[in-house]
Amino acid sequence: MRDAEVSRNLLDWYDVHARDLPWRIGPAARVSGVRPDPYAVWLSEVMLQQTTVAAVRDYFHRFTARWPDVTALAAAEDAQVMGEWAGLGYYARARNLLKCARAVARDHGGRFPDTREGLLALPGIGPYTAAAIAAIAFDRPETVVDGNVERVMARLFAVETPLPTAKPDLTALAARLTPAERPGCHAQAVMDLGATICTPRSPACGICPVMAACAGRARGIAADLPRKLPKGVKPTRLGLAYLGRRTDGAWLLERRPDRGLLGGMLGWPGTDWAETEPVSAPPAVADWRPLGAEVRHTFTHFHLRLALWVADLPADCAPARGAFVDRHDFRPSDLPTVMRKAFDLARGGFASD
DNA sequence: CACCCGTGGAC
DNA sequence: TGTCCAAGGGT
Structure with a gap:
């Protein structure tokens, strides 16, 4: 199966099985050319850094209800935002969220930059989040690489090099699959696949849309990938x-x-x-x-x-x-x-x- | 670049 | 109870 076919299968699967998440727009709206709100995409992506969808949902609703746009958030008091973030963890994200909102309000007229490079310059936006916002909100053909994508690529191409050494190879493989059309949907398709089917433990290979192309499955090692270096003991x-x-x-x-x-x-x-x-x-x-x-x-x-x-x-x-x-x-x-x-x-x- | 930085759920 | 893990970024 060629790369283009794999990408096509992923997109077809996504069009049927995409999860209904608060920060996403429905398929009907998308077909009419509606783009997701960059503010909602940015906020959700920052909240989702190293954090599960289940944990993020309520926080996302509370934040958007209290601060409906980036200008409103930029005007919020530090203590209010830190208090609203409490319990979600990784509190540097909340501090950088405010810095970022204020930079967008002050330096960009309240509009997010629409390129990966522009986004990357903002506080709290790294390689993953910049690519995700550029692809999802602005339809840029950027390659989005998170933990899900690393796992899916490691299995699909049977990469046995342990992480984090394998990261550059996995990024290159993900780039091969990134399509010019609907790159945002493609990125979310791979991440959804990783979250629901190509899961870390006991992946559901039997219902995987790219099962036929999966080298890891062919070799019977899919569930053991990606390999990782052993972790140290916590004091x-x-x-x-x-x-x-x-x-x-x-x-x-x-x-x-x-x-x-x-x-x-x-x-x-x-x-x-x-x-x-x-x-x-x-x-x-x-x-x-x-x-x-x-x-x-x-x-x-x-x-x-x-x-x-x-x-x-x-x-x-x-x-x-x-x-x-x-x-x-x-x-x-x-x-x-x-x-x-x-x-x-x-x-x-x-x-x- | 290695290390620091939260939390809750699954097993 | 302990361990692993999740849509990473900053320094």
Whole structure:
């Protein structure tokens, strides 16, 4: 089967089986020449970086309801956007999302650049996202390579070189299949195939539209591809967090520095997280008591065990760190997950009111 | 270029 | 419970 036939089969399959996703336009609209909204494409693609469709859906709806276009988002306050992103992870994406929206509003008159190169110059838009927006929103014949595409190419062409070494080869193979017509649909077809049929484990080769062309299947090694270098062991880090509540119900919280882990997010004051036993460092003078429970949470590259300390703080409390957030302004959903877990465990440790 | 950066679901 | 994994980008 020639490359053009493979691409044709993928597109035919996509036209029948394309998933109905909130950021996509329907086939009827597409046939009438309607293009997807670049803002919706950009927002969804950033949210989908290393994140599943199931996790993104509700966030996408909340963001577009609150900020319907890039100009509205550009005008939003940092804390509002970070709070709305809370729970989705990889918080540098939210910081760059705002930077990007403001750059588009200020430097591009509120319109996204319509080329890969133009998009690539914006914060939070890398090779994948630039190609995806250019292809999907602007009908540019760019080659889109994400984890799905790498897996599909590795299997289709039986590439046994492990990732990430194989990346350039897989990109070249994906480029061979990229058609001049409907490149955006082609890109989404390959990604949909990877997400629904050519899955990482137990791929459904029996119903695959390009089964006949698949060298991996022919050799019986499809499910073992792509090969990957073994990963290192995650260390365990320890830390303390202080959950202080003032008598009027206000919570003592702290905005984390813009860089690094959970950068720019709200959190409980506490120690650094290290592999050695933490040294106590309460953010205010008070009768801190151990909760007797700890948060266990796993990040990308380490496990965390976070011991919780709680205290009732006096009305005239002057904290050395952080600031009080009025009980009516405090939304637990504004917290990153590890901090929300701490709140869920500790809230019972305070007198109810 | 190697490392850093979240989270929840599947198995 | 532990491990792997997902529509990557920044530094």
